[in-house]
Amino acid sequence: MTIKDDENNDQSEVEETAVTDHDEAEDQPLKREKKKNSKKKKSKKNLEDDGVAKPKKKKSKKKHDDVDDDEGSDEDDHPKEKSVKKKKSKKESSIMDIEAQVTASEEAGTGKDSTLTIPTAISTTGQIRRSGFDSRQSSMLATSDDPFAIREGKTLLWRNVNMTLKTKDGADRKLLDDVWGEVPEKQTTAIMGPSGAGKTSLLNILAGRAKTRGKVTISSDVRLNNFSVNPTDISVRKHIAFVAQDDSLQVTSTPREAIYFSAKLRLPRNTPEENLQKLVRRMLTELGLENCADTYVGGALLKGISGGERKRCSVGVELVVRPAMVFLDEPTSGLDSFSAIQLCQVLKKVANAGSSVLFTIHQPASEIFNAFDRLILMNKGRVMYQGLVEDVPSYFRKRNHPLPKNYNPADWIMNVAQANTMQKLDEDGFFPKDTRDLPEPFAETVEGKDELGITLTEHHLEKDFDARPPGVFTQVRMLFTREIKNIKRDTAAVGARFGLTIFLGILIGLIFRNVGKADPSQPQNLNSIFGALLMVLLMSMFGTAQPALLAFPEERPVFLREYSTNHYSVVSYFIARFSMEAVVTGLQILVQLLITFWFIGFQSSFGMLWVAVYALAMSSTALSVLLGCAVEDPKLGQEMLPLLFVPQMLFAGFFVAPDLIPSWLRWARYLCTLTYAIRIALVEEFGDGCPSDDGSDPCLNLLNSIGAEPDETWWNWLVLVALFATFRLFALVVLQQKATKFF
Ligand SMILES: Nc1ncnc2c1ncn2[C@@H]1O[C@H](COP(=O)(O)OP(=O)(O)OP(=O)(O)O)[C@@H](O)[C@H]1O
Structure with a gap:
């Protein structure tokens, strides 16, 4: 095998690199670590046959072998990839050699630490193990094109997880009762149990997607690589890949x-x-x-x-x-048996590569059941079994519920769980207590330090600049490109938006046809031109603000999933959305004005009117985006739409003179974007005045009545831009806050 052929050469090559790459300063923690390693090595506590995992050297050796086996079988499955794999650089092979060596030395209990800057972490059984590669090695690993490339795993363990519901009569109902367990790296762990057993609740708590709220109280002691963590913390959630039951993928x-x-x-x-x-x-x-x-x-x-x-x-x-960690909520539900088995094989490969895999599952077929490494059996909020799948038959046999021959073990244990009362199961010796002797946690948070002064995040931090994830520019570009595709593909939505704009543009154009060319010194003509201008402005507001309002609530599930799994930052998302809106809104206003401007025959310059209407549309959408970010439900957003428009029309000054508005309410007009946009548009149209025969100037009188001073148009522009910026900024803040909320 290529890996073995290269073993000696590559190993020495990497050893050399590792040594030369570390300066004196970096060597110090290494020495400290080696000292501590030798001091802290604890014996694994042999946990008895009460459902607690037993450390099995044989098993872990087998797992290591599995990795190699899988590598081989992969090549068999995908002959085209053979040549690609053969061409793998020596460096990649050597990394696998290192991993193999690390595993082997762990098993043998001899650490060849001298070549690796590997911080320690304490496993669930208290055994000290290595948990990392140096940044060079991890970045090399990360550039592999293999989804099952060896990676550094993490172990999550928990105890005293309680979830309590305050019932109507004031009593406490335990939904989860002192639940404990662990998801070791390199293993697949399934949570099974009857409906209502608490599987989803447990998974959600561990994934940081549930917290004390209303009548539900949650408490837990959760540790990630022995760092005591709050799972709802976004920095913790980002360590866990989560596949929810309801898919939140971009539809287009x-x-x-x-x-x-x-x-x-x-x-x-x-x-x-x-x-x-x-x-x-x-x-x-x-x-x-x-x-x-x-x-x-x-x-x-x-x-x-x-x-x-x-x-x-x-x-x-x-x-x-x-x-490093993957949680999945019922990944096999809705899959046929072939697809379910295929998916389980993939999860197994991921675990073999080093990840810890945890998922909930209903009653699986025996083939799937036997493919898990570990099982957590829940029953009415309590842990009925916890341990290796291969120990299930003996565990049930010793408790007088032997597995009948030719029976699906999953069916059998579910049957036992459901057919017996909790009291009977208790008497039979199910529901093992947590007897693990856990070491003191390193720190209260992933950003806290372990005994070597290293945070959990730093364990995984890529120090090499090129090995970091893409920056803001790439994030924005990717999001923007996806948005363009979305618009192109969702033809119904785009068609409705532009179709409606064209239809309403023609309707308004026909009704106000050539009105702009009439003499404005005649009162009825002036009223008509004013009406036409107002309709154009209102149409731009309605036509652009509504889609913008609904955009975020509709996209929220996708955004939350992607944000919480480190796809991009809130700022990148915001910039991409804003850029897309700016382009689409600009086009929409252009289409609208191309129709109405020529139909109506306005006297102002086309360009200036487009800018004024565009500015109004953008500042109105900024307000609706703010509202959209604040509400979670698209329907609620739709219900609140009048909140955006009615006040605008009331306070803009053309239905009610500002002086007639109660003085304590007058301030509100200054927040209405329409107030400023209508002033700008009127000055553009009537700024030169229109003297009538009686010496008066109806145009200037109109401007006067709504507070539009031709010399102060710049002020209206300034306020419009300021309102736009303020609404956008608030929207960003609200979005940032909402981004961390899953419940
Ligand atoms: N927020 C909540 N408020 C009230 N009851 C809750 C809440 N969350 C969970 N429960 C209750 O807790 C129990 C466990 O629910 P959970 O969804 O975790 O079960 P499950 O094992 O995943 O069930 P299923 O297999 O049917 O999905 C149920 O009785 C459920 O009604």
């Missing part, structure tokens, strides 16, 4: 694009384009998505791939970035 993207989008934005910036493409292709193949790779994901209004394919696509989006 294809599976290929969705997976590529995730890989491009989350993998190191120096990952070659060719590798990204290979990675995506491999992911599509592994998940059986090749046939629908270029079909839209689809949604309620757009026909797309099937529900099962959508689910697999969601899994691919997370797995493509080689996460």
Whole structure:
């Protein structure tokens, strides 16, 4: 095998690099670490056959072998990739050698630490183990085009997880009762149990998607690589790839694009384009998505791939970035048995590569059940079993519920859980207590320091500039490109928006035809021109603010998923959305004015009128974006739409003279963008005045009545721009706050 052939050469090559790359300062912690390693090595506590995982050297050796086996079988499955794999650089091979060596030395209990700057972490059993590569090695790993490349894993463990519901009669109902457990790295762990057992609640708490709220109280002791963490903290959530039950994918993207989008934005910036493409292709193949790779994901209004394919696509989006921890809520629901097995095999490969995989599952087929490494069996909020899947039969046998021959173990244990009362199960010795002897946690947060002064984030931080994820520019470009595709593909929405603009433009144009060419010194003509101008402004406000208001609430699930999984920053998202809105709004106003301007025959310059109407549209959309960011439900957003427009019309000064408005309410007019836009447009149209025969000037009188001074137009521009900027800034703040909320 290539890896073995290169072993000696590559190993020495990397050893040399590792040593020469570290200056004196970096060597110090290494020495400290080695000292501490030897001091702190604790014996694994042998946990008895009460459902607690036993450390099995044999098992871990097998796992290591599995990695190699999988490598081999992958090549068999994908002959085309053989040549690619053979061409893997020596460096990549050597990294795998290092990993193999690390695993082997862990098992043998001999650490060859001298070549690696590996900080320590304490495993669930208290055993000290290495948990990292130096930045050079990890960045080299990260540039691989293999979704199952070896990665550094993480272990999550928890105890005393309680979830309590205050019932109507004031009593406390325990939804989760002192739940404990762990998701070790390199293993797949399934949470099973009857409906209502608390599987989803537990997964959500661990993934930071549930917290004390209303009548539900949650408390927990959760540790990530022995850092005591609050799972709802965004910095903790970003360590976990989460695949929710309901898919939140961009409706107009294809599976290929969705997976590529995730890989491009989350993998190191120096990952070659060719590798990204290979990675995506491999992911599509592994998940059986090749046939629908270029079909839209689809949604309620757009026909797309099937529900099962959508689910697999969601899994691919997370797995493509080689996460250290993967949580999945019922990943196999809605899949046929072949697809479910295929997906489980993929999860197994991911675990073999080093990740910790946790998922909830209903009653799986025996083939799937036997493919898990570990099982957490929940029953009415309590842990009924916790440990290796292979220990399940003996555990149940010892408790007088032996597994019948030729029976699906999953069916059997569910049957036992449901057919017996909790009291009977308790008497039979189920519901093991947490007897783990956990070491003191390093720190209260991932940003706290471990004993070597290293934060959990730093363990994974890419120090190499090129190995960091793409910057703001790439994020904005990717988001912007996706938005353009979205607009092009969602033809119904774009067609409705522009179709309505054309229709209303023609209608207004026909009704006010040639009104602008009439003599404005005649009162009825002046009223008509004013009416035409007002209609054009109102139409631009309504036509642009409504889609902008609905945009964020509709996109919220996708945004929250992508933001919480490190695709992009809030600022990038905001800039991309704003740029898209600016372009589309500009075009929409152009179409509208091209029709109405020539129909009506306005006297102002076309360019100036376009700028005024555009400025009004942009500042109105800024207000509606603010509202859109504040509400979570698109329907609620729609209900609140009048809130944007009615006050604008009331306070702008053309229905009621400002002096007649109660004095304590008059200030509100200064916040209305329409007030300033109508002044600018009127000055453009009537600024030169229109003296009548009786010596008066009706045009200037009109300007006067609504506070439009031709000499002070700049002031109106300034306020319009200031309002625009303020609303946008508030929207950004609100979005930033909402971005961290999942509940
Ligand atoms: N926020 C909540 N408020 C009130 N009750 C809740 C809340 N969340 C969960 N529950 C209750 O907690 C229990 C466990 O719910 P959970 O959804 O975790 O079960 P589950 O094992 O995932 O069930 P299923 O397999 O049917 O999805 C249920 O009785 C549910 O009604």
